[in-house]
Amino acid sequence: MSKYDVVIVGGGTAGCAAAYTAGMLGLKTLIIEKNIHLGGTITSGLVIPVMKSGNNQINTQFRDALIDECRKLGGQTTFEDNPAWLNPEITKIALDNLMKRANVAILFDTNILGIKIENDMIKRIRITKEILSAYNEEIEYKEKKLSVSIETRYVIDATGDCVVGKICNCNFLEKDKEFQPVTLRFMMGGIDLKRFSDWLKDYDKDRHVTVVQEIDGYIHLSTAYTWDKDKKWALEPLFKDAVKNGILNKHDTNYFQIFTVPGMPDTVAFNCPRIIDYNNSLDIKSISKALLLARQNIYRYLSFCKKYFPGFENAYISNMADMLGIRVSRRIKGKYIYTIDDLKSGKKFEHPVVISDYPVDIHSNKRKKEGLQKVQDYQLPLESLMSADIENLFVAGRCLSADFLSQGALRVQGSCFSMGEGVAKYIASQRV
Ligand SMILES: Cc1cc2nc3c(=O)[nH]c(=O)nc-3n(C[C@H](O)[C@H](O)[C@H](O)COP(=O)(O)OP(=O)(O)OC[C@H]3O[C@@H](n4cnc5c(N)ncnc54)[C@H](O)[C@@H]3O)c2cc1C
Structure with a gap:
């Protein structure tokens, strides 16, 4: 059975940042991605550019590495003072290159069949069919076997829809009417x-x-x-x-x-x-x-x-796009539930993973925008990315533990990158 320090489910915006950081910090890292390329909303959803989130952002090494790699490949420009205008097709190749550099193993076209939990900890993930190992020859290739189990110390759910949390029967925050177009x-x-x-x-x-x-x-x-x-x-x-x-x-x-x-x-x-x-x-x-x-x-x-x-x-x-652009869906109940009051007051936390001034951006069904008013810097704490139910499960990206309005600000790509990077750094710091 393959064993990892960290398995990241969903190789999209936040998942790639988490995987690259974990790999660069020496963790044995695997991405499980249901699609056949990385990038999620950026590549499958054709969502560009990465929005600027102020001058005091933290956890930006992955963002900078991605911009550099896209620039080298001819798929980047600086427009309106923002260097993160990326070409989504080139981004697919740039992400492959970055994961190779960080020695991250990737399983494309793979779905999760089940998760084994013991004492509120994920122990193993069972995935579909034979393994398509892109970069890491150590992954076992078992012909004729329809499922494979993977053992891991930590899991990061970066699926956007919190698919791992759902399989683990975690608690969620979403309410019936809280969607965006x-x-x-x-x-x-x-x-x-x-x-x-x-x-x-x-x-x-x-x-x-x-x-x-x-x-x-x-x-x-x-x-x-x-x-x-x-x-x-x-x-x-x-x-x-x-x-x-x-x-x-x-x-x-x-x-x-x-x-x-x-x-x-x-x-x-x-x-x-x-x-x-x-x-x-x-x-x-x-x-x-x-x-x-x-x-x-x-x-x-x-x-x-x-x-x-x-x-x-x-x-x-x-x-x-081969993925519908979804602004908000399932949000996990974390160890801390971030609120619009935290955002508006610029509340400070001991372990911030994101610092941003990107405003609340709610696309309304009505003929007016409820948001995009200027805000001061705000911080997101690490605890909003920790599942309240499963000890070794983290989330990164738009499925974070935040109320509807504050998620409307934190969902932008720059903040998703910082979330993935921040969680991976924390996991690396827990190494025994
Ligand atoms: C229309 C639209 C416009 C936007 N405009 C901007 C913009 O201009 N600038 C900006 O910064 N932000 C913008 N955003 C917000 C931002 O793009 C997203 O919120 C952000 O990219 C979400 O990142 P994520 O990592 O949470 O999810 P994603 O990037 O979607 O990644 C999720 C990944 O998980 C994979 N996955 C899902 N389920 C499974 C599974 N069961 N098993 C394995 N893998 C799975 C998916 O294939 C995907 O690769 C926009 C969003 C939308 C919808």
């Missing part, structure tokens, strides 16, 4: 960015929501439109006209955001469509309906962009 991100290729950016600069003359920059000879831009009324949206007349002409429907106009991708000079990434009617991310029927609606919506956006945006005449859908 879901989004299926996508990309369009075949765009003449010079033509489009010249038109856009002229169209959005006061540049309330549009930024265009030339960086290293490439055009980078971002612009947006949403029905929230907090800004002057230059694109509004186009959306109104498209609804009048039946090219878009009203729902399609609730949120629209586009930006360029480093290393893809004819491509634009979309932070939409945002689906507001089916947002129960723990109900498979709701998720399925959202996906069906989202793909129809993406096709309407293609028609819209081709008709209204100069430079999009030859545009095509080049990539649709």
